[in-house]
Amino acid sequence: MALTGQDMPARRLIPEIMDDPALPAADHMAALRGLESINRASRASAAIWRVLRSYARADAPLRVLDIATGSGDVAVGLARCAAREGVKLELTCCDISPRACEAAGRRANGQKVTAELVTLDALADPLPEGHDAVVCSLFLHHLSGTDAERLLERMGAAARRVVVVNDLARSRRGTALAWVGSRALTRSHVVHTDAVLSARAAFTPDEALGIARRAGLAGARVRRVWPCRFLLVWERS
Numbered sequence: 001m002a003l004t005g006q007d008m009p010a011r012r013l014i015p016e017i018m019d020d021p022a023l024p025a026a027d028h029m030a031a032l033r034g035l036e037s038i039n040r041a042s043r044a045s046a047a048i049w050r051v052l053r054s055y056a057r058a059d060a061p062l063r064v065l066d067i068a069t070g071s072g073d074v075a076v077g078l079a080r081c082a083a084r085e086g087v088k089l090e091l092t093c094c095d096i097s098p099r100a101c102e103a104a105g106r107r108a109n110g111q112k113v114t115a116e117l118v119t120l121d122a123l124a125d126p127l128p129e130g131h132d133a134v135v136c137s138l139f140l141h142h143l144s145g146t147d148a149e150r151l152l153e154r155m156g157a158a159a160r161r162v163v164v165v166n167d168l169a170r171s172r173r174g175t176a177l178a179w180v181g182s183r184a185l186t187r188s189h190v191v192h193t194d195a196v197l198s199a200r201a202a203f204t205p206d207e208a209l210g211i212a213r214r215a216g217l218a219g220a221r222v223r224r225v226w227p228c229r230f231l232l233v234w235e236r237s
Helices: 025-042 044-055 073-084 098-110 145-158 172-185 189-201 205-214
Strands: 062-067 089-095 115-119 131-137 159-168 221-225 229-235
Touching (some): 025 172, 025 189, 044 073, 044 229, 073 089, 073 098, 098 115, 172 189, 205 229
Parallel strands (some): 062 089, 062 131, 131 159
Antiparallel strands (some): 159 229
16 A cells, blocks of 8 residues: 555655765774675665666677665676676676775675776766666665756766666655664664664655656656665666
8 A cells, every 4th residue: 555645754864874984994894794784685686687687688798887886795796697697797886985896896806706896976977988787776865856866867878778776765664674674684883873864865766756757767667676675767768
């Protein structure tokens, strides 16, 4: 049953601990490991791959750009999904945090996945060109509505074929699940705090679709995925 406006909590965007560049390295690394556990439990890579697989071609690699890659766990998961199906994938991962890019590089090397790592601000710096798919996971809710619109506009301009966004869907149930799930899956105090802040800052699927349309992604579609998330997909015509 759809939530009514009365039942839907208002969006509350509060800076998260992980967004603080002064966060100690040990806390940052522990938080990235905690997010990896959450992404693994929610099967984020598999959800995105189910969209991307239809763009694979036998005569050319599928080139994928992952925005705000964090520790690179979702991107590396995409590479492993592709490998299992015999799809050649060329991966570029970017993040504003040099520390996160280093962690993503270590993860890729450890999993024997070839990936180009780029440190950049996805809202301001030029995005790497020539990618079939531009994806991001659990980044949109960190942004104001204006910045979310700007991000989707830039992702659409950079993607030759498709944009895929995986993010939280705001609801009271999602906030409760964030509190319980973060404590069940990680000991990181940063994740315990930020998971709830993220759930409260999330857009609803309808809000995300409206942002995509204002960003010029005409024809974008959105669907809910487990657990309390949505996938937003836009294909270049």
